[in-house]
Amino acid sequence: MEKKISILVVDDFATMRKVIRNLLKQVGYENIVEAENGEAALSVLKSRKVDLIISDWNMPTMSGYELLKAVRADDELQKTPFLMVTAEALKDNVVQAVKAGVSNYIVKPFTAEVLNDKISQIFKKTAS
């Protein structure tokens, strides 16, 4: 059931979107859409239902952190699980993301198994 969820992958680097898509496919997730920054992600979210957002932190135009705040402030989108991807496991960033309502975060580099674990943790929390 869980593997049928639709996932929005947001990253300004097309290659990184491909890498995440490749990792997601390795652990059975096939229903994936992409956006190149926070603004483009909001457009996607307004046009179709997404069960999970996986977003990079550092992006031009609208960062992952700004996207997270926009999603949490939107009545229709606010409950969408949000997994933040970051190259920086710096304490201040983690605290900032948790305060803004991130569901989980993952630090680059990561394996397909770690990504799968993070997603499973999110849906376990949602179910409980």
Added chain:
Amino acid sequence: MDVRFINPFLEGTMSVLRTMAFIEPRPGKPYLKKNNVAQGDISGIIGLTGDVRGSLALSFSEHCIMKIVSNMLGEEIKSMNGDIKDAVGEITNMVSGVARKKLEGMDLTISAAIPTVVSGKNHSILHVLGGPSIIIPFETDHGPFVVDVCLNA
């Protein structure tokens, strides 16, 4: 440059390539570089500010980076295309992130800029501080690459 700052970049590089590209790089002996000529065919460069200032570059031979990116994407890359350029920027960003996390453990807070990527034979790596820089050479089964670091530490 304080040699204690070499290890975070060495370990960061190994961690990123092992995890994302399933490649086990073999580090060589670090040495001092006094010119700005890149050691590889394509390089990612990122500026660092905060408790330590300077820049980090990763410079890859063509064959090596094509294998790395092929492994990352799960598809064979046969030419130096846009995916390669993107990936070099992202790898540089990730290595910087892992290294900065390790430096945070030494009570040093460091921020990073957006990486830039330069390519071509004998291209230049212009470090923020001008140089000289420390080169950490690596060998892989698919060719060499180097980490090129210049810090005011």
